Amino acid sequence: MINALSNEAYRTEWRKVEPILNDPKHPLRRQAYLLPRTLEELRRKRSGFYEIEEGDSVFANGLADYAHSLLAGWHAQWGGGPPAALPEQAEHLSKLYRESENSGKIITTSLHPVKPLDPKEPDASVISSETGGGITIRGRQTFGSEALFADELLVFLQESGEDAPSTVVLLPASSDGLTLQSYPSLTAGVTAWFESTFVPWERVIVFRSKEGVARLLTDPSAQLLADYQWVARQLEALELVIGTAFALAEHKGLHTELHIQGDLGELIQELETLRALLHASEIGAATWDNGIILPASVPLAAAKKAGGLYYKRAIDVLQRIAGSVIADSPALSSSGERETLLQLVLKLAGSEAAFRRKQHEVYAFGDPIRQAAAFYLHYPTHRLRKRYEQFWAAASSGQTVPQEEQTFV
Incomplete structure (x- = not known):
């Protein structure tokens, strides 16, 4: 009911x-x-x-x-x-x-x-x-x-x-x-x-x-598709917030300020990092025994861990650029391009819905620190240890360290 x-x-x-x-x-x-x-x-x-x-x-x-x-x-x-x-x-x-x-x-x-x-x-x-x-x-x-x-x-x-x-x-x-x-x-x-x-x-x-x-929540073949959609959705949401930050910075004339340019540049870096991780999961996609093709787990797990934190940072930057612009613009219900932009800023970064959304994106799967710890525990660290061992073995013999082809799993 x-x-x-x-x-x-x-x-x-x-x-x-x-x-x-x-x-x-x-x-x-x-x-x-x-x-x-x-x-x-x-x-x-x-x-x-x-x-x-x-x-x-x-x-x-x-x-x-x-x-x-x-x-x-x-x-x-x-x-x-x-x-x-x-x-x-x-x-x-x-x-x-x-x-x-x-x-x-x-x-x-x-x-x-x-x-x-x-x-x-x-x-x-x-x-x-x-x-x-x-x-x-x-x-x-x-x-x-x-x-x-x-x-x-x-x-x-x-x-x-x-x-x-x-x-x-x-x-x-x-x-x-x-x-x-x-x-x-x-x-x-x-x-x-x-x-x-x-x-x-x-x-x-x-x-x-x-x-x-x-088992239902951790088996890769059962979880990867759900995580893939989650990350793809966060990428879309992140693009909207960052695009709004760019528009607001230009509207306020702050896009020429070095510290604002630095913030926006870092947002671009994080956006493209998330996009690259999602793309890497597709490049490494493999067909499982049941005939279903699933994305590579390592870059996807990294993207899932990063997505919420990137979203939080984008909201923080948008709020910093906004400053007091919302409090100084009481007529947000009126029409016009300027009011429409400010309405979007308020919706994304200055409302009850914005706060709930940020908390949801960051904490939906628990504390980010615990997520990072889980990522470490499940990461194929044997590759890194192997590279370390190869380095010292090669150094001892005077040989060149062999290059291992990068794969995603």
Whole structure:
């Protein structure tokens, strides 16, 4: 149930996405389920739902694309049956994927934990009961506002005392006991209230297995496509912020100032670095045993780690260039080129939505320091150690250090 139908912001957003909602075979819906088998098909996955209104819709947060790509990756990897490392419930993956694909359903997910319904009972279990027919969920979870237009929610459940999710379900948004509560501004997201929401076993992908969920979220063949779309979306968002910074600097006559030129030059460097990393992941793309072509993991992981930090820096530079221009321009609702530019600056860098967006881009997958540590732990450091050993071996013998051809994995 959705309690936002009388919300003006909801109706405005509905008009933006109406063509897609009314057409189950809309190209963006079909593309969401595309499993690329050629490099051209992989590159088609770049845009996703982000292209709605050129990134100016509730789908711009990337979570719907991420959810579709995760489910598609799981199906591609384990559609023929889950390995021993996954619980028996994972056998539902292929069936759920095919049902959603055939109906063109829009799916989204949340990276926030499901919390107990009552804040006074923080240790209450979010899975209140287990029966022969399924499980019952009692809790609340924050979603992006795109959940108001989704057909299904991919929900990760982390129970009291756990440090990671152990249960995954794919839940229809129309399920009994599920209410999506919106707020006057859709930038605040929505709260999903699971009030004794029943989930049949056929919609439970993993049940009470941290190892099983970790496998779903870390197996390269299941994760790379989702990360690829995430990075491609961040590249588009970064281009908009940097382009706005350039326009504002010229508008204020600051583009001739050395310190501003330095800031803008560094933004260009970061933008092109992110673009190059994404391109490198495509150059190193390989076809896996299941016939799906996936991007190279190392440059993609570097891009995913850098994207959020680059976005934050771009916003900081835009705010520095803006200075007091927003406070000095009260008539932002009037028409004209100047006001339109200032409205965009306010939207990107000076509003509640801007703050939430920056936090989302930087912290969606946790603390950047922990992300960097994880990158180090999974990086193929044997290559660097080999180069070190070759250097000293060659130095000792007076030979030239052999050059190793660079590859991406």
